[in-house]
Ligand SMILES: Nc1ncnc2c1ncn2[C@@H]1O[C@H](COP(=O)(O)OP(=O)(O)OP(=O)(O)O)[C@@H](O)[C@H]1O
C-alpha cells in the first residue's frame with residue numbers, strides 16, 4: 001500500500017484523494033520540492049493548490065492580508081472538491097502555525113515539512129537577488145510552530161525534508177519516501193510509504 005492509498009479518511013467518507021500539506025517558511029524550498037521531488041517520493045501526481053497565486057489572481061498582489069479570508073475560503077472549497085473527485089492534492093503554502101494546519105485535520109493530511117536552516121533560506125534569497133526578503137523570511141522562521149510536534153500529538157502522518165534529502169545527497173532507503181532518519185514519523189494508519 002502506498003501513502004496515497006492510506007485507509008484512514010478521518011470520517012470524511014466522500015473524500016478519496018489524499019491531502020499533502022507543505023510546511024515551511026519562505027524560501028525553505030516547498031515549491032521546488034513539490035515540483036521536483038513529490039512524484040518520486042509519493043508515487044502519485046497531485047493537483048497543486050497555491051494560495052499565493054489565487055491571491056495574485058484576485059488582487060494582482062500577494063501583499064493584501066485583507067483578502068486572506070476570501071483566499072482561504074476559495075482554497076478550502078477547491079481542495080475539498082479536488083479530493084472528493086479522487087485527486088491527490090498538495091497545499092503549497094507556508095502553513096507555519098498550528099491553528100493554520102489544524103483546519104485540515106478532518107482530511108487526515110500528510111504534513112511535509114521543510115527542515116531548511118534559516119541560513120540556507122537567506123542564501124537562496126540572496127542568490128535570487130531578493131535582498132529585501134530577509135525580514136520577511138526571518139519573521140517566518142520566528143513564527144514557525146513545528147509540524148512534527150503537532151503531527152506527533154495528533155497522530156498525523158509526517159515527513160521531514162532536510163536540504164540534503166531534498167537535493168538527493170542523503171540516503172533514501174528503498175521503500176522510504178524521504179529522509180528515513182529521526183525526522184520522519186508515521187502517525188497515520190495503513191500508510192506504507194515513508
Ligand atoms: N533543494 C534545492 N536545491 C536548490 N535550490 C533550491 C532547492 N530548494 C529551493 N531552491 C531554490 O530556492 C528558492 C526558493 O525556493 P522555493 O520557491 O521552492 O521556496 P518556497 O518555500 O516555496 O518559498 P515561498 O514560501 O516564498 O513560496 C528558489 O529559487 C528555488 O529554486
Ligand SMILES: [Mg+2]
Pocket residue numbers: 030031032092
Ligand atoms: Mg513557494
